[in-house]
Amino acid sequence: MADPTVALQEILGPKGWLTGVDALPYQRDWLDRYGVAPLGVARPASTAEVAAVVTACSEAGLAVVPQGGNTGLCGGAVAGQPNAVIVSLSRMTAIGKPDADSGSILVEAGVVLAALHEALEPHGLMFPMHLGAEGSARIGGLIGTNAGGSQAFRYGMMQDLVLGLEVVTPDGAVWDGLRAVQKDNAGYQLRKLFCGAEGTLGIVTRAVLRLYPTPRQQASALLVMADFAAAVSFGAFLRAEAGEFLSGLEFFSDIGLTLALKHLPDLAYQLDTRGDVYLLVELASGSTRIPLDEILSSALEWGMEQGHVIDGAVATSGAQRAQFWRLREEQPEGQRLEGAQLKHDISVPPGAIASFIEAGAGLCGDILPGVRINPFGHLGDGNIHYNLSPPEGRTDFEGKAAEFAAALAALATKIGGSFAAEHGLGRAKIAMAEQNRSFVERDLMARLKQALDPLRTMNPGVLVQTAQ
Ligand SMILES: Cc1cc2nc3c(=O)[nH]c(=O)nc-3n(C[C@H](O)[C@H](O)[C@H](O)COP(=O)(O)OP(=O)(O)OC[C@H]3O[C@@H](n4cnc5c(N)ncnc54)[C@H](O)[C@@H]3O)c2cc1C
CATH class of the missing domain: 3.30.465.10 (Uridine Diphospho-n-acetylenolpyruvylglucosamine Reductase; domain 3)
Incomplete structure (x- = not known):
């Protein structure tokens, strides 16, 4: 049988076909948990080349794994088998002229x-x-x-x-x-x-x-909240009070803040008070006539009167706003630099965030006493990155990973949430879908896959079970 890689090299030319050491940077996923050496990496430069590569792979029975920036957190963009071709879109980077009239x-x-x-x-x-x-x-x-x-x-x-x-x-x-x-x-x-x-x-x-x-006006604040329940109540108030101007509603915990400040020396926390949980609130408008500062200040006043907000600062400059955002955005990095960690991408109805975090802490504490819970994420849509660090002074908790993941997934499912909020299933969460989604739901997805990809060459082992 003819070597299928010869046809691929002909389609792509030397710049478009990588093997051996040149293919190594594409091989493993971001978290270095998944990925075997593929047959090669195709780097097409046009839609026609992508189509030709996919046709050649389909004819040769090779698996095709699309890859973008390879920052996915569920192992979906790397090969699960050696007879696979990774198709990297990294050479297709044209940006058209924006159409302002149509948006x-x-x-x-x-x-x-x-x-x-x-x-x-x-x-x-x-x-x-x-x-x-x-x-x-x-x-x-x-x-x-x-x-x-x-x-x-x-x-x-x-x-x-x-x-x-x-x-x-x-x-x-x-x-x-x-x-x-x-x-x-x-x-x-x-x-x-x-x-x-x-x-x-x-x-x-x-x-x-x-x-x-682009908004012409923004008002941002970093708030210390009494607890997670207070953050949820204040978030609901803001959604009603600031309505369509509310553009950021992020949260992180004191454990996460402590890790970020410990490992990233250039980070600054400028408030006098510390609490269990912090909110980053941002309002934005395309009009300069909307009194965003007033709306934010009066919401903060209400939050303080109710005992939800115990301290806070409104950004007075672009630099200060950027500092607030960095405190939130460096949460994953602070935890990564601390060492071993387990990530869980959960979503729950926003009103259930506090009860989920509390119940989840109980479950995780039962599995491993002293485990550190570091929840952070997007309060506005109920998306919690329920990350765990091992008990202080320990590193060996990966053996419990499946137990933690199953307990948190079952809890999210029970209260009407999802165990896969924004990162997808990839290779990492297929088994979880088997356990937490109904037969009918899984069967619909399997039938869609079968209808559109009967040869099962497109990213096998990702999202749906390989053999149905
Ligand atoms: C520090 C950090 C922070 C993150 N924060 C967030 C966050 O806030 N929200 C969030 O949603 N995600 C977040 N992620 C996850 C990740 O960035 C996103 O999932 C992102 O969408 C992946 O884009 P990528 O180009 O890296 O895709 P890849 O990892 O290359 O691929 C992801 C999946 O898409 C498929 N794919 C890639 N290209 C194509 C294509 N052209 N056609 C069809 N399928 C394709 C792949 O096969 C794979 O299954 C974060 C990741 C990191 C590392």
Whole structure:
């Protein structure tokens, strides 16, 4: 039988086909938990090349693994078997001219999120997706995971920000759905189907994204809250009081703050008081006539009267605002530098955040007394990164990982939440889906996969069970 890599080299040329040491940087996932050596890494430069690669792989029975920035946290962008080709979109980085009248832009799937933000800046437009990995994560990967981030509660997740898509299907056909309209009910919502499909139904090659005017005014505050219940009540009040101006509602715990300050010496905490939990609140408006400072100050007054807020500071400069955000954004890094950690990406109805955190702490404490709970995340949409560090002075808690994950997933499911909020299932959480989702739900997904990828060459072992 002919060597299939010869055909791939012919399609891609020397720059587009990497093997051996050149392929190493693509091999392991961000957390270094998943990834075997693939047959090679294809780096196509156009949709036509992606289609040709997918066709050649399909004919040769090779697995195809789409990869963006490889910052996914569930092991979905790396090979699970040696006869796989990683298709990196990293050479497809064209950014079109923003259409200010329609509020949209056409981009290739390999565009890095931070590069898109930068390109939009001079136009007074923004793409409202922000996350800690934005310097590496690419548009195709963000679509593949249906990413959320810190503004999802106001602007939605990727599926709400994608107007149109171009996708190479598992048999190598190209679906051109690059329409720049929000309303398009001509049949099933195909564009949404590919959002969160984790590369199991096709490869996104281009997208039309929704843009918003950059806010001309922002008011931000860092608050020390009495406890998690107070943070939840105050969050609900802010959603009513500040309405559509509320653009950030993030939380972190004192354990997380302590770790961040310990390991990142240039971080500054400028308030006099410490508490169990902190809120980062931000209001934003495109109009300079809205009295955001007044709205924020009166909300803080109410919070203090109620005993929810015990201390706080309103940012008086852009630099101070940036410092507040860094305290929140460095939560993962502070914990990583502390050493061993376990991550859980949970969402619950926002009103249940405090009770989930408390009940989860009880469950985790029963599994391993002294385990440190470091919950942080997006209060506005109930997304808790329920991360754990081992008891002080210990490092050996990875053996309990499955027990912690199962207990927290079952708890989230019981109260109507999700064990996979914004990171997807990847390879890491398929077993959890088996345990926590109904047969009907899993069967619908398996049938979708079977219909669109009958040869099961697109990212096998990710999102759905390999053998159904
Ligand atoms: C420090 C840090 C902070 C993070 N914060 C957040 C956060 O706040 N919110 C959040 O949602 N996520 C967050 N993440 C997770 C991660 O950044 C997101 O999941 C992001 O969307 C992944 O993008 P990527 O380009 O790195 O995708 P990859 O990791 O390369 O791929 C992710 C998945 O998408 C598939 N895929 C990649 N490209 C394509 C394509 N072109 N077509 C089809 N499928 C494709 C892959 O096969 C894989 O299954 C964070 C990660 C880190 C490391």
